[in-house]
Amino acid sequence: MSNTRESQKEQEQQSKRALAPLLTTLRQRLPESRVITDEAKRLAYGTDASFYRLIPQVIVQADDLGDILFIIKTCSDFAFPFTFRAAGTSLSGQAVTDSVLITLTDNWRHHDILNNGEQIRLQPGVIGADANRYLAPFQRKIGPDPASINSCKIGGIAANNASGMCCGTAQNTYRTVEAMKIVFQDGTLLDTENPDSIDAFKTSHAHLIDGVRQLCTDVSNNPELKARIAHKYRLKNTTGYALNALIDFSDPIDVLTHLMVGSEGTLGFIADITYNTVIxxxxxxxxxxxxxxxxxxxxxxxxxxxxxxSSVEMMDGRALRSVADKSGMPDFMPLLNLEHCALLIESRASDENTLKTQCEHIVDVLTAYSIPYQVAFTSDAHTVGTLWGIRKGMFPAVGAVREAGTTVIIEDVAFPVEHLANGIRELQTLFDDFEYHEAIIFGHALEGNLHFVFTQGFDEQREITRYGNFMDAVAQLVAVKYQGSLKAEHGTGRNMAPYVELEWGSDAYGLMKRIKALFDPHGLLNPGVIINDDPNAHITHLKPMPKADDLIDRCIECGFCEAVCPSRTLSLSPRQRIVLYRELQRLENTPNADEAKKAELKKTFDYLGVDTCAATGLCAERCPVGINTGDLIKQIRTEKYQSYQPIARWTAKHFSTVTSLTKISLKTNQLLQNTLGEKALDRTVNGLRNLTNQRTPEWHAAFPSPNAYRLKASPERRQKKVVYFPSCASRSMGNEVGSEEERSLTEVTVSLLERAGYQVVLPKQVNNLCCGMPYDSKGMIDISKDKRYRLEAALWQASELGKWPILMDTSPCKKLTLEGLTFPLDVFEPSEFIMQYLFDDLDITPIDDTVMLHITCSTRSMGLAENFEKVAKRCAKHVVVPEHIECCGFAGDKGFFTPELNASATAPLKEQIPEGCTKGFSNSRTCEIGLTRHSGIPYRSILYLLDAATTGVTSISRKKQKEREALEENM
Known part of the structure; x- marks a missing residue:
């Protein structure tokens, strides 16, 4: 044992010595923050959605094409293997490495719409769903439509030749690519749209061009091999390299462009891609x-x-049973047995009459078959959503019931359609033979493309052996017996690399090895992927999935959560938090674990995992199994902030005093800012922050002034009433110091309600009430619940036992209140109340301004984003919702104490503000502070926008307000 450890240490030392000069060179151009060698970060950032675990020696983040050229050239010069990563949602192990992992910053999200939407040029960091959103005004989209399109990026879509439910083989990347920019292993760039670039490449890389020509000639001279390639691509097929490029094209530039599709980063880097779009x-x-x-x-x-x-999705009886008990399912679902098989059919057309005719034709064709249960063709959005929810819910259904410590594996094969039924039957027999009794089958039936999902543990050798034997049997069934595809759309990766030759034959596999050697003569590009001579590659480097906590044990580390996480570019995404937390728990449960390593990881996780998590819960909405990583973090904070419980309980009991003290501190800040000036105050307050090791708030110019408005109920009785509960933030905070708009949110809200004819009712002891959010976010759940219950009782009384609607002026307050609501109260946040009540009570004239709109995470979580946009567009003629800001990251008081989270989450904001735009709107007072700071324009509540649309005044001082009121009285 000691000899083994010494050998491992020696290998590690040699690896570090070899790595050192590479790091030195990389750091000559790249900042330290983008050359990552920290052990915990390498573990977290190096994890992808597959069931393989390799930890990179270094992670390098590329900011632009110049970085990529430099990084690739440097790695090649030092003979260091390197792997590219986009979103890391790939399932077959093609995005993990134990060498250099190259990832992209958010600067790789540019796009160009070409030819009125008939083409689109995309950088590899663009999320697939965003590409379709850019094309939506042209009634176009990209061809590939993978299930992960809301999270996966164009780089991965192209590199894996991903397809999807409607894409088939006619609209995948291979069929719809128009051009590429490609970076080769020696750092050379080829732009296939640029004749000069092509000419230069043909000169500098004549050996590569000649080699491609020779490959085409060799295939052309081998009729049997040419026929086999044509046969293989009748099916959806991503096993190995795209050999169809050798028979579909003769121009070597066209050939190498199409060989790049599905090459999984083993031949070069796709720096951008131009797609021919589809209708x-x-x-x-x-x-x-x-x-x-x-x-x-x-x-x-x-x-x-x-x-x-357009699509036909097949689901076997076990798959249907896995979701039968879910809410909203058709009534007949519990009646189905394991023999039943369902088809989910979709038809599309340019107009309603054509669609109706198409559906009638489909129904006529199906009259020849016995169909005991059905949901007839419908365009009703809710019903259609439910039907597709059945299909999309199957993968997470297996994940939700799996035993802790196991992972969910989804495989992806294609049978010739004429053998589809036999293939499914024999797959089901294999499930029984290998005791995968939970396994289900569903897939894209028109192409014979089936996904089968099962659970697998890798913590015991017998389980690994079972999996290996099962995959051997699957390979024989699919590739040999039925001449199908072992990978139809998920990419070869490491998982199917040992079976590529079995599926294709030795001559075709020989072609693939020649392709690899031609493009990558030193074997540095993503080694072990697609071409791998190790017959056990698919059962080595398996990812451990130790039990950690019931809240997260169902996580399969797919990464769907990452796109909406506000801390993903600052510290960790939800997936990465779970990776590190699992590792912490593994070390805790490992006898004789390295205590120093454990302590270091715990310290790292304290900041990366706990302190910088916004705990908004947006991750749960993207998670296939509904995991809210924020709940785990709050649970950890419960223990972390245990010593603060006494003072927290005191503040909860004396909340009105806390509010008063907050106003005093804000007033003091206002006086100092006006007398000392911003620069002096910055030096003083933030200097103190540095001395206290970041324990005091960070000061900035967007700091709010105190709310000087004396909140009071309406003096006169009216037929219409509304209970108004202003949040503690809006009660204590006005707008930023020096703002042209002197009125606070509470003043504007009361004014609007009274102008609309409402009697404003305030809950008793309103200044002592709170929804509990300040305590909930710190894991002080008991205190939070107590404040929430007291608030609910006060609202119940104020609303006369639920008779009157209740307006909360910030969306987070409503969301948290609803989570524990026991009385039948009608609680509204601003946009809901405006739409349901105030639109009918006020004359609205949209302001002729361009305004920014921030949709808070609580608004999104409550399903009110569309509602919020409608209100804004009713009140302003031009509304801009910025991209890539799902949550601003202010997260209660974190914007004051962990301001880097807010800065990171709002980084894309300022550059998206149109010229001449001077206003932004939201519905959370604290969010608006951070948005104001990082956008350069003031953000206000949406209620201010409604006020402007009903008065024609967009900002007002208190003096002007009195003058206007006097004028109205005289009239």
């Missing part, structure tokens, strides 16, 4: 048809292939 038909209808068995459903698929259908 996005505005009219769609879906139906769910349940057949007696797989055989009849498969025959129906053959018939449907001749019909105007």
């Amino acid at each position: 996005e038909h505005p009219n769609k209808a879906s139906a769910l048809m349940v057949f007696e068995d797989i055989e009849s459903a498969s025959r129906a698929v053959t018939a449907l292939s001749q019909c105007p259908v």
Whole structure:
């Protein structure tokens, strides 16, 4: 044992010695923050969605094309292998490495719409769903439509030749790519749209061009191999390299462009890609048809292939049973048995009449089959959403019930459609033979493309052996017996690399090895992926999934959560938090674990994982199994802030005193800012912050003034009443010091309500009330609940036992209040109340300004984002919702004490503000502080926008307000 440890240490020392000169060179151009060698970060950032674990020696973040050219050239010069990573949602191990991992900063999100939307040029960091959003005004979209499109990025979509439910083989990247910028292993750039770049490349890389020509010639001279390649691509196929490029094209530039598609980073880096887009038909209808068995459903698929259908999703009986008990399912779902098989069918058209005709034709074709249960064709959005929810809910359904410590594996094969039924039957037999009794099958039936999902543990050798034997059997069934594809759309990766030769044959596999050697002569590009001579590559480097906590044990580390996380570019995403927390728990439960290593990891996680988590819960909305990583962090904070419980309880009991003290401190800040000036105050307050090791708030010019408005109920009785609960933030905070708008949110809200004819009712002892958010975010759940219950009782009384609506002027307060509501109260945040009540009571004239709109995370979580936008667009003629800011990261008081979180989350904001835009609106007072600071324009509550749209005045001083009131009285 000691010899083994010494050997490992020696290997580590040698590796470090070899790495040192590479790091020195990288740091000559790149900042330290983007050359990551910290052990915890390498573990967290190096994890992808697959069930493989390799920890990179260094992670290098590229900010632009110049960085990529430099990093690749440097790695090549030092003979260091390197791997590219986009979103890390890939499933087959193609984005993990134990060498250099190259990731992209958020600067790689640029796009260009070309030819009126018929083409789009995209950088590899663009999320797939964003690309479609850019194309939506043109009624176009990109062809690939993977299930992970809301999270995966163009780099991964192209590098894996991802497809999806409607894409098939006709609209994947291979079929719709127009051009690329490619960086090769020696740091050379080729732009296939630029004739000069092509000419230069043909000169500098004549050996590569000649090699590609020779590959095409060799295939052309081998009719049997050429026929086999053509046959293989009748199916969806991403196993190995795109050999169809050698028979589909003759120009070597076209050939190498298409060889890059699906090459998984093993041939070069795709710096941008131009797609030929496809039509996005505005009219769609879906139906769910349940057949007696797989055989009849498969025959129906053959018939449907001749019909105007855009997608046909097949689900076997086990798959249907896995979601039968979910809410909103059709009534017949619990009645189905394991023999039943369903088809989810969608048809699309440019107009309603055509769509109706298409659906009628499909129904006529299906009259030849026995269909005991069905949901007929419908375009109703809710019903369609429910039907597709059945299909999309199957993968997480297996994940939700798996045993802790296991992972969910989703495999991806394609059978010739004529063998679809037999293939499914024999797959089900394999499930039984290898005791994968929870396994389900669903997939894209028109292409014979099936996904099967099962759970697998890798903590014991017998489990690893079972998995290896099962995959051997699957490979024989799919690739040998039925001449199908072992990978139809998820990429070869490490998982299928040992089976590429089995599927393709030795001559075709030989071609692939020649391609690899031609593009990557030193084997530095993502080694071990696609081409791997180790027959056990698929069962080595397996990711441990130790039990950690019930809140997160179901996490499969897919990364769907990352796109909406406000801390993902600052510290960790939810996936990465879970990775490190699992490692911490593993060390805690490992006898004789390295105590120093454990302590260091715990210290690292304290900041990266706990302090910088906004705990908004947006991650739960993107998570396939609904995991809210914020709940885990709050649980950890409960212990971390245990010593603060006594003072927290005192503040909760004397909340009105705390509010008063807050106003006094804000007044003091206002006086100092006006007398000393901003620079002096910055030096003084932030100097104190440095001395206290960041324990005091950070000062900045957007700091609010105190709310000087004396909140009072309406003096006169009116027929219409509303209970107004102003948040503690809006009660204590006015606008930023020096603002042209002197009125506080409470003043504007009362004014609006009274002008709309409402009697404003305030809860008793309003200044002592709080929704509990300040305590909930710190894990002080008991104190938070107590404050929430007291608030609810006060609102129940003020509303006359629920008779009157209740307006909360910030959305986070409403969200938290609703989570524990026991009385039947009608609680509204601003946009809801405006839409339901004030639109009818006020004359609204949209202001002719361009305004920014920030949709808070609580608004999104409550499903009110669309509602919020409608209100803004009713009140202003031009509304801009900035991209890539799902949450501002202010997170209660974190904007004061951990301001870097707010800065990171709002980093893309300022550059998106149009010229001449001077106003922003939201519905959370604290969020508006951070947005004001990082945008350069003032952000106010949406209630200010409504006030402007009903008065024509966009900002007002108290003096002007009195003058206006006097004028109105005289009139």
